[in-house]
Amino acid sequence: MADITTSLKLDGNLKMQVGTFHVAVWGCQMNVYDADRIRDLMAASGYVEQVEPRGADVIILVTCAVRAKAEDKVFNQISAWRHQGVINERTIIALGGCVGAELADQILKLEPSIAIVFGPRTAHRLPHMISSYAATGDKIVDVQAEALEKFDALPEQGQRGPSAFVTIMEGCSNKCSYCIVPYTRGEEESRPEQDILDEIVTHVAHGVKEINLLGQNVNSYRGLTPDGNQSRFSNLLYEVAAIDGVERLRFTTSNPMEFTDDIIAAIHDLPVIADYIHIPVQSGSDRILKMMRRNYTSDDYRRLIDKIRKARPNIYISTDIIVGFPGETDEDFAETMRLVNDIKFDSGFSFIYSKRPGTPAAELPDPVSLEHKKQNLYVLQEKLEEYAVMYSQGMLGTRQRVLVEGISRKNEQELKARTSNNRVVILEGAPSLIGTMVDVDITKVMTHTLKGEIVR
Ligand code: 5AD
Numbered sequence: 001m002a003d004i005t006t007s008l009k010l011d012g013n014l015k016m017q018v019g020t021f022h023v024a025v026w027g028c029q030m031n032v033y034d035a036d037r038i039r040d041l042m043a044a045s046g047y048v049e050q051v052e053p054r055g056a057d058v059i060i061l062v063t064c065a066v067r068a069k070a071e072d073k074v075f076n077q078i079s080a081w082r083h084q085g086v087i088n089e090r091t092i093i094a095l096g097g098c099v100g101a102e103l104a105d106q107i108l109k110l111e112p113s114i115a116i117v118f119g120p121r122t123a124h125r126l127p128h129m130i131s132s133y134a135a136t137g138d139k140i141v142d143v144q145a146e147a148l149e150k151f152d153a154l155p156e157q158g159q160r161g162p163s164a165f166v167t168i169m170e171g172c173s174n175k176c177s178y179c180i181v182p183y184t185r186g187e188e189e190s191r192p193e194q195d196i197l198d199e200i201v202t203h204v205a206h207g208v209k210e211i212n213l214l215g216q217n218v219n220s221y222r223g224l225t226p227d228g229n230q231s232r233f234s235n236l237l238y239e240v241a242a243i244d245g246v247e248r249l250r251f252t253t254s255n256p257m258e259f260t261d262d263i264i265a266a267i268h269d270l271p272v273i274a275d276y277i278h279i280p281v282q283s284g285s286d287r288i289l290k291m292m293r294r295n296y297t298s299d300d301y302r303r304l305i306d307k308i309r310k311a312r313p314n315i316y317i318s319t320d321i322i323v324g325f326p327g328e329t330d331e332d333f334a335e336t337m338r339l340v341n342d343i344k345f346d347s348g349f350s351f352i353y354s355k356r357p358g359t360p361a362a363e364l365p366d367p368v369s370l371e372h373k374k375q376n377l378y379v380l381q382e383k384l385e386e387y388a389v390m391y392s393q394g395m396l397g398t399r400q401r402v403l404v405e406g407i408s409r410k411n412e413q414e415l416k417a418r419t420s421n422n423r424v425v426i427l428e429g430a431p432s433l434i435g436t437m438v439d440v441d442i443t444k445v446m447t448h449t450l451k452g453e454i455v456r
């Protein structure tokens with residue numbers, strides 16, 4: 001049991017130093033958002049954050065369960081820390097995020113050093129769980145809560161960089177047959193419009209220029225308006241765009257099925273929306289799409305992209321593709337490659353299918369060897385890379401408006417910025433430019449990044 005002081009009240013009356021904490025996060029941007037809000041909550045409760053895990057009183061792990069590999073990472077990390085002496089028997093380890101919700105009390109058996117298990121919906125109760133564990137030594141598993149409870153219970157967000165994530169909905173009700181998210185994050189529920197707008201106004205007051213609206217399926221946003229009506233995602237886009245100080249607006253993830261004409265009209269009408277949209281297609285084979293329960297065909301997807309490109313000719317489209325879904329044949333894979341060649345995605349994330357316990361696809365026969373799936377993945381990734389490089393080369397010599405995000409990781413003398421179409425640009429300039437939008441000429445194209453010069 002850790003010897004941290006535990007006379008802690010969550011209402012903030014008592015803001016004393018109760019120990020140090022470290023947060024490690026895996027998974028999607030929604031997890032990054034949750035992790036940031038946990039940091040604010042812990043700080044408001046008197047804890048002090050440590051960048052390094054070694055010696056922290058509390059280690060909080062925000063995990064991802066989307067593929068078995070993602071899930072394994074957290075357990076591998078804990079054993080590595082144990083061997084390196086980063087953690088000891090006094091460290092309070094709290095495991096949360098999607099693995100927390102998926103495995104709940106099984107985790108305590110899998111990894112005895114874990115003291116607390118929380119889920120994506122119960123992060124706001126973490127200080128209570130920690131103080132209770134520290135006082136009694138009784139392990140805690142707490143993964144059940146109303147979908148939106150945490151948003152009301154969390155303190156106002158702290159100041160962080162020029163780009164901010166804002167979760168607009170929790171959970172997912174689509175139930176794609178391969179996906180664990182509906183079971184870890186629960187049924188879909190949208191936050192009220194005003195709460196989202198207030199959060200964005202706070203960000204802008206802190207100097208944020210770019211807002212990323214997050215949800216598993218943002219198109220189906222249906223939060224309440226202040227007068228009690230149901231909003232739509234397109235309404236929300238217009239409302240956010242009208243906030244003074246929002247200079248760039250992104251959103252993810254979009255489902256092709258609910259990408260309705262009103263959303264396409266908003267993309268056409270609102271220049272503040274970035275020239276980049278991520279729309280996972282998952283497969284180009286109608287047979288596989290049906291088995292995935294995606295509710296669209298590959299031609300529906302082609303038509304959707306046509307419409308979006310007509311509304312915004314410069315838009316870059318990225319996607320997610322799963323290779324080796326149970327029963328995927330070489331013909332199915334060829335259909336995926338045909339779609340990739342038709343659309344010419346600007347970038348793509350591709351994964352080998354991973355069997356997730358409790359999902360409908362986990363019951364399907366899966367005769368294709370992993371070796372064969374890996375070969376297909378390689379072929380697909382080569383093609384996606386070819387198009388990504390082609391688009392980058394097309395940007396050589398163009399002028400781009402970029403948001404300067406920070407210092408370059410590779411060279412401290414350089415700055416890292418991002419174009420509207422989501423390409424990273426490395427440039428020379430004073431650190432005082434961080435957090436501002438500047439115009440740059442693209443002077444060089446590397447594989448995944450660009451080099452630029454600030455227009456004087
Ligand atoms: N196996 C492999 N990839 C998956 N994804 C979701 N579930 C699985 C799974 N069981 C991928 C999808 C999704 C992305 C976030 O992860 O492509 O869009």
Ligand code: SF4
Nearest residue numbers: 027028064065066098
């Ligand atoms: Fe991973 Fe999905 Fe959970 Fe995000 S919502 S952390 S991608 S399992």
